[in-house]
Every structure is written in structure tokens, then in C-alpha cells.
Amino acid sequence: MTAAVVVLAGSVAHAPTAAATADSSTDTGYVGFRLLEAPVVRHDDPRALKYIVDHLKPGTVISRRFEVANKSNTGREVQLYSGAARIKHNRFVFAEGNRPNELTRWTRVRPSIVRLKPWEKAEAKVTIRVPDAARPGERYAVVWAQSEAAPDAEHNVGSIMRVGTRVYLDISNSGEYADFRISKIIALRDKKGVPSIVAHVHNTGKRALDLRGKFSLSDGPGGLSAGARPVTEGTTLPPGGWGTVRVDGLDKSLPAGPWTARMELESGMVRHSLSVRLTFPKPGGSSVYDIVMSSDRRLWAAGAGIMLAVSAASMSFVRYRRRRAARNRT
Template sequence: MRYIAALLAAALLAGIPAGNAHAAESPGAGIGIRLADVPADVASARERSYVVEQVSPGESVERTVEVSNNSRATRTVKVYPGAADITGGEFTVADEGNDNDLAGWTSVQDTQLTLEPGAKKLVPVNVTVPADATEGERYGAVWAQVQDTESKSVQVSRVGVRLYISVGSGGIPVPDFSIASLAASRTAAGLPVVTAQVTNTGPLALDITGSIKLAGGPGGVSADPVPLAKAVTIAPGDEAEVRIELVESLPVGPWDATLSLHSGSAAHEISSTLTFPEAEPVPVEGGNALLAFLPIIIVLVIIAAGLLIGALRRKKDSRR
């Protein structure tokens, strides 16, 4: 019985798949870009997807991206650096031409590519930090962009690789964060949700990923961890909310909840006992109202018919 309950809970707690690791603004019309020169000993998924480097003032760093054409047509691809920032728990990118320091320090060897269907091209990327640059972290992206010239309106699509460049001398800064207490609530749609406030206490930006595990529920039910839907990006000194939505049919609890979060080498977890509020009844609207009361109406009609038949029989008997 407990085994069946555990399987049921696993189904109830099925999470939403994690988002794309790349800084993609919109579907790239069959164009792809990825970091190509990832050392084999790099274990962090973050550093395998993004350019994460510390560079001293006056120094430079070289990396390589791979641009690919996955469409069925020959494409002309523009490759260029762009600006980015971190706001509201998200890595936000700027429109082309709205540059920052990092975009100005970054250059690509090939600014325009002509790629046949299925073709790939390695593009070296150079970031040169001026000698008078102030310490601190900067954000940007290397973009691969295509323009659809066949449609009536101009459509531009681009995909990119994020840049996290920390300017400073000495040892590599150590990222860190703290997690505030867990909270259980419901969304406006009635879905149970677990939230926590995460504060970036280190000198580098964080891309927080992780999962929630619920155990010790009603009847001893437990389930596999449910992942965050997408990474939450937090700038140094800032805080952001981490939230994981679960399915509506999840029992209210109580549950033994453990939230495990990490970004690169920084990892923390927090545990708490959570009970979700009861879901509010969903009001019946419009034409569905009659359908909702149909069983009651049928019962009332049957009762009324029975009473009418009984009355008619009694009247018939009284005439005899």
C-alpha cells in the first residue's frame, strides 16, 4: 500500500522541465550557438554553458563559440557582442546597439558568416579589459543573429551565450548565498507553491538552480525531487524569490520539505515542515451552472414524479 502511495505522490509531484541554459531572446530560425572550448575537468553546468571568467585590468581572455545552421536553407549570420544586466531575478539582455563596458571590451573574429544547411563554424571571442577598469562584475552576451528577408515585415532572431566577466586581481572570488525560511502558499489558480528568499552574499552573480523534495506526507508518502522551472539569476548583494509550483491535486500535508539550491561551487539547503492552505472552491460560471446542478435537478424531478404518481393512485382509489 505504501509503495502505491509513493508512486501516486511521484506522479502528483511531477515538475516542470528546466529552461534553456543559453541566453536566447527568441527562436533563432534554425541558428544555434554554444560555448565550444569547455575544459574536460569543468564540472559546473553553468561554466559549461557560459563564459565565466575573472580578468585583471590590462589583461585579456580568449574563448571560442560554435555557430551552427540547423535550418534547410543557407543563412547569413551576424555575430556580435551585446550588453546585459541582472534585474528581478533574470539575466536581461539589451537590444543591439545599446552597449555597456563589457560589450565594448569584447570582439569576435568573424562578424558575418555564410552557413550552408548543417554547417558549423568556430568563432574566437576576445575580451580585453582596459588597464584603468574598475573592479566588479560585468554582464553581456555573444549573439548569433539572422534576419528573415522573405516575409513582408522584417523579422530578426538571435541566440546567444552569456558573458560573466569579473574584473579584479588576485584569487578567484568565491560565490555564496543564503536561503531564508520556506513558505507554502497557493497561486491565484490554486496550485500549491513553495517559495524562499535567496540573498547573494558573494561578489559574483549567481544562476540559482535546484529542487524541492517532499517527504513524510499523509500516510508516510514521499516523492522524487521537483526542480525549479528555470534558473534564478541574482546580482551580488541582491535577493530574489525562488518558487516551485506543484500540481493542484497534491495533499495539503504536513510535509517534511527540503529545498536544495546551487550555483557553480556554491550550494546550500534548508528544511522545514510545510502545510499548504486548502484550495478555495472553483466558482461555476455561465452555461456550466446548469450542468453543475444537473444531478440535483434529476433527483428532484424523480422525487416530484414519485409524489405525483402516488397522489394520482390515492385519488383513483378514493373513487372506487
């Protein structure tokens, strides 16, 4: 009997629902996967350190080196290949096996097989050749390392183990554009009285977003503050898409408020925040909030202030010219 196991370590393909390592109690070990390089222009982009993220013109060729490691006491044969992926219901999902799509047909992984001794590592390279006639748009795939372990005297169940990294490839002759907007924050309490937070987000750009961030409460009753909590990761918004991120695990004894709530989200190098004044509802309800300030509004306010200043200066200059012309006529 053989069981399929998707083990996600290092550069993950789908982190929200799978364990990070294999079950050590079986002593079968696992396969490690790690990207070894990223584009120089993306050295400040945390996504590019985990995933293959790039923006290319048609006809471009790129390559990335990666490392595969045998984290076990037995030798392993590891297959290296690319497989199709897509964004479905605001989740990055991958196809079974090496099912192809347009991006995988542009992708080659060499070598295709590595044979590793116990605890040995090996390097490989993935190359992507974008055709000259490639249409604009973003494509998705996964670069996989797959190892099969057959049943033996100690393990009556074999396993198929896959680890890998996501590929986000945007094709366009113009510049890259990624952005999003936090539209609202809602406070909830379930029927048992446990509070949680839901933020609604709109992807206003042309790149997929992997949202992460933190949420904090301050200026509560009696000046109370609550420490920052991370949002639940796993939300991937397609270009133009709408979705939500959640913050769970808040203390049931948290006072109703009012509080100043601040949501800070990021995807790669794009970061935005939204602060609202909210009150947690009674069990089974949701809150109404008032916006205090968002990063988008601060930018808008700064731009509006500059426009008003320029307008005022222009009007003063026009009045000065008119007065001078009147004096000259006199």
C-alpha cells in the same frame, strides 16, 4: 514585413521567456550556437559550459571559441557581435541590437560575419581584453549570432533571428567569492486550492547567481512522500541581492501535512539546501514552518563542535598545569 525573433538554442541568453527553436512549420530553420571551450579551472562548473563565466585581474586577456551552425535548407549570412546586458528585477536582460556597455568595449568577435551554406557550421572566437585600470566589479554582456531572412514567395514575413551566450566577467585583484543562503521556505495555496512553494534566497557573495535546483516532500501523513520537482528557472540574483524561486505544478490533492520539505539550490559550483517542517494552508493562505536543518547550519554545527572540543582540551590542559605547579611548590 520583418519580425524580430530571439531564438535561444544551446548556450542561451534568456531562457525563461523564449522558445528553444524556431517554428518548424515555417520551414525557415534556425541558427545554432555552441561554446567549444571553457576554463580548465571551471570544468566542474555547469554554468561555464553554457556561458562565458570568468574572474580576471586587470590587464588580463582571454578568448573563447564557439560554433555557429546554419540549421536550414537555405544559405545564411550571420553577423557576430557583442551586446550590452544587465540584471534587472532578478532577471538577466539584454539590450536591443548591439548597444554597447563597458564590457562590450573590451570585447571583439572574429570574424564579424560568416556566410554559411545549408546545414554548414563555422567556428569563431571572442576575445576580451581587460584594461589595466579596470575597476573591480562584475560586468555582463551577450555574444550574439544574428541572421536576417527577407520575405520571399513562400514567407510574406521576414525575420531577424538572434542566438547567443551570456557573459559574466568579474574583475578583481583578490580571489573570487560566490555564495548564497536560503533564508526561508513558504508553502502556499491559491484560491483554487493549488499548492506551490516559494523559497527566499540571499546572494551573500560578489558574483551573480543563476539559481536552479529541486524540491521534495517526505515524512508526510501516513509516511507519504512526493517526488522531487525542479524549481522554475530564470532567477538571476546580483551580488548582495535578495530574490525568490518558485516550485509550481504541485498536485491539488496533496494532503496538508505536516511534511518535511527540502529545497536544494545551486549556481555553478555553489550548492546549499534547507529542510523545514511545514503544513500547506487552506486555499488563499500561506504556511508557517520550522527549520529542521540547512547546509549552512550543518557547517556551523560542525565548526561549533570543533571549537567546543578545542576549548575543552585547552581548559583541561590549564587545569593540569595548575595542579602540577601546586605539587612542585609543595
